Amino acid sequence: VPEGHTLHRLALDLTDAFGGRTVSVTSPQGRFAASATSLDQSRMIEATAHGKHLFCEFDGERFLHVHLGLIGKFQLGPPEPPWGEVRVRIATPDVAADLRGPQLCAVATRSEINATMAELGPDPLRPDADPELAWRRIRRASRPIAALLMDQTILSGVGNVYRAEVLFRHRIDPYRAGKDITPAEWHAIWTDLVALMREGVRNNRIDTVRPEHTPEAMGRPPRVDDHGGEVYVYRRATLPCHLCGGEIRTADLAARNLFWCPTCQRP
DNA sequence: GTAGGATGCTAAC
DNA sequence: TTAGCCTCCTACG
Numbered sequence: 001v002p003e004g005h006t007l008h009r010l011a012l013d014l015t016d017a018f019g020g021r022t023v024s025v026t027s028p029q030g031r032f033a034a035s036a037t038s039l040d041q042s043r044m045i046e047a048t049a050h051g052k053h054l055f056c057e058f059d060g061e062r063f064l065h066v067h068l069g070l071i072g073k074f075q076l077g078p079p080e081p082p083w084g085e086v087r088v089r090i091a092t093p094d095v096a097a098d099l100r101g102p103q104l105c106a107v108a109t110r111s112e113i114n115a116t117m118a119e120l121g122p123d124p125l126r127p128d129a130d131p132e133l134a135w136r137r138i139r140r141a142s143r144p145i146a147a148l149l150m151d152q153t154i155l156s157g158v159g160n161v162y163r164a165e166v167l168f169r170h171r172i173d174p175y176r177a178g179k180d181i182t183p184a185e186w187h188a189i190w191t192d193l194v195a196l197m198r199e200g201v202r203n204n205r206i207d208t209v210r211p212e213h214t215p216e217a218m219g220r221p222p223r224v225d226d227h228g229g230e231v232y233v234y235r236r237a238t239l240p241c242h243l244c245g246g247e248i249r250t251a252d253l254a255a256r257n258l259f260w261c262p263t264c265q266r267p
Numbered sequence: 268g269t270a271g272g273a274t275g276c277t278a279a280c
Numbered sequence: 281t282t283a284g285c286c287t288c289c290t291a292c293g
Contacts, residue, residue, distance in 0.1 A: 073288085
């Protein structure tokens, strides 16, 4: 479930559970054992996120740098014996956080963390984000907007669900080149991402359907999207569009499955 | 039981 | 552009 909102929510929850506390850091699975030992029994200061990267800061300017990738999960719960392949467990006597299947899990210094963040575009979930930095690249780009939104060096935190949904919400054809996006459209996209992703952090899931378009408001039977949120197009290929009733289409774009409504999002 | 896919990214060609 | 990685879950026999 790792788009940017997941990591920011995780950062809040980890800070809540472990901030200011001395924690045990272990690697039940063993693949992180040596590095875990170096952090074990030290104090976690806080956890923060930038895009899809998570940073847990420990005393002594040491950081645990985590990227979940496609399949990684970080789960908080009671400190019961771990099940499955747990790469890292951070724990106090009251609570444990188990990390499974991360793409990246490493101990890093502050300068290494800063170097990572310097390569990331503005993150809609960070108050210090400058959308102008992303716009400067989008407005010159010939690549399709759907590819640009996924490029973490242009803007960070947006994944396959948010890209499909935000383009639908603004009726933008995903194949339109970045340079053909108007300043007003970009402003609307960014503003919308800020709001949608904040709500994603709050609810720990992605919902993008406007109140006036919910099944109840449209007088249709209730539905449940199988990934835990209410969406317009994501993973709804061949199903009818909630607005026009036409068929949602899917295609490969930027090595990921793109979903869109060719009627509502005309070229 | 097994294959294939998944909200991601990187290295190799 | 493609294969590969890491783990879990679902769909399909």
